[in-house]
Amino acid sequence: MYQCKDIAEEVNNYIEGDLPLGKRIGLFIHFIMCSCCRNYLQQIRSTISIVTTSQPKEKDGTNLKDLAKQLQDACNEHEH
Amino acid sequence: MKKSSNSQFEDEQLLIKQLIDGDAAAFEYVVAEYHNIMLSIARAIVGDAFADEVVQEAWISAIKSLAKFEGRSKLKTWLLHIVSNGAKSRVRRENRMSSLDEGWESVPSDKFDQTGHRIDNVYTWEEATPEALLANEQLQTIIEETFQQLPALQRAALTMYDMEGIKMDEICNILDVSASNVRVLLHRARTTLHHSIEQYQDNK
Numbered sequence: 001m002y003q004c005k006d007i008a009e010e011v012n013n014y015i016e017g018d019l020p021l022g023k024r025i026g027l028f029i030h031f032i033m034c035s036c037c038r039n040y041l042q043q044i045r046s047t048i049s050i051v052t053t054s055q056p057k058e059k060d061g062t063n064l065k066d067l068a069k070q071l072q073d074a075c076n077e078h079e080h
Numbered sequence: 081m082k083k084s085s086n087s088q089f090e091d092e093q094l095l096i097k098q099l100i101d102g103d104a105a106a107f108e109y110v111v112a113e114y115h116n117i118m119l120s121i122a123r124a125i126v127g128d129a130f131a132d133e134v135v136q137e138a139w140i141s142a143i144k145s146l147a148k149f150e151g152r153s154k155l156k157t158w159l160l161h162i163v164s165n166g167a168k169s170r171v172r173r174e175n176r177m178s179s180l181d182e183g184w185e186s187v188p189s190d191k192f193d194q195t196g197h198r199i200d201n202v203y204t205w206e207e208a209t210p211e212a213l214l215a216n217e218q219l220q221t222i223i224e225e226t227f228q229q230l231p232a233l234q235r236a237a238l239t240m241y242d243m244e245g246i247k248m249d250e251i252c253n254i255l256d257v258s259a260s261n262v263r264v265l266l267h268r269a270r271t272t273l274h275h276s277i278e279q280y281q282d283n284k
Contacts, residue, residue, distance in 0.1 A: 003192075003195060003196030003197055004192060004196060004197050004198040005192045005196035005197075006196065008191070008192075008271075011267075012263065012266055012267040012270055012271075013263060013267070016263065016266075018263060034198075035202075036198045036200075036201055036202040037198070037202070039202040039203060039204050040202045042204060042205075043202065043204075043205060043274060043277075043278065044270060044271075044274055046205055046210065046213070046277075047270055047273050047274040047277055048242055048270060049209075049210040050210040050213055050214060050219075050223065050273075050277065051223060051227075051238065051242055051243070051270075051273055052210070052242050052243055053210040053211060053214055054210075054214055054220060054223045054224075055243055056223055056224045056227035056228075057116050058116050058117075058119050058120045058123065058235065058239075059228055060115070060116060060119055062115060062119075062132070064108070064111045064112055064115060065108065067111050067115065067139070068104070068107040068108040068110075068111040068112075069104070069107070071107050071111065071139055071140070071143050072102055072103075072104055072107040074140055074143055074144070075099065075100070075102050075107075075143045075144075075146070076102045078143065078144050
């Protein structure tokens with residue numbers, strides 16, 4: 001019998017379908033019985049959607065225009 | 081979710097030809113599109129101290145090899161492998177490794193009783209769609225800040241899997257970690273981000 005703590009540990013593997021069938025069914029039964037864990041599953045799904053939509057980036061001080069120019073120059077030098 | 085792409089450069093073969101021809105706009109496009117994820121991978125493998133240098137070297141190496149690029153993989157995948165290989169060589173030279181457990185705190189145990197049942201109630205979040213939630217600037221900032229605080233390996237796994245849609249086996253090759261470890265990284269990154277969003281929801 002799976003507990004809420006097991007859900008917290010396995011929720012991402014459940015979402016990704018990376019669990020053996022027996023465990024998947026066990027967790028599914030827990031979701032049927034536990035509204036907190038159903039809501040938690042929904043929250044984790046929302047978290048993934050929010051992060052995917054938000055697209056946070058690495059902090060980076062690189063001047064991308066300068067880098068592009070530098071690479072363009074390197075390419076031209078290499079070609080000639 | 082795929083990023084919106086510039087339709088002018090959707091044809092990859094044409095883009096590569098433009099790069100070989102030294103087209104300025106093509107260079108600006110590839111740098112804007114791929115520099116950040118290349119940096120993410122370098123930081124995950126070799127750490128902050130050498131990442132910028134590794135990415136710089138990867139770019140130069142890629143540009144010089146462009147004529148040999150046969151298009152058997154996507155340009156992005158090819159670039160990510162170049163930076164990954166460069167970072168791995170650097171790791172061997174510098175003899176340093178990123179730890180999988182760096183910066184990880186497990187789910188707080190005070191959320192469960194002794195039998196493993198939740199003590200607190202979990203409610204559905206108010207706004208249903210990510211777009212509605214993200215309309216709030218404060219939440220956007222929280223996500224950005226939480227993301228920056230994640231260990232580099234977690235950021236790289238999350239970026240590649242959830243944001244760029246790169247396949248699991250490809251991520252394993254790039255980061256040189258097993259699929260089960262990528263899943264651990266994803267779980268930890270998502271759990272940390274969930275905690276931050278949950279706190280924001282609770283404090284509203």
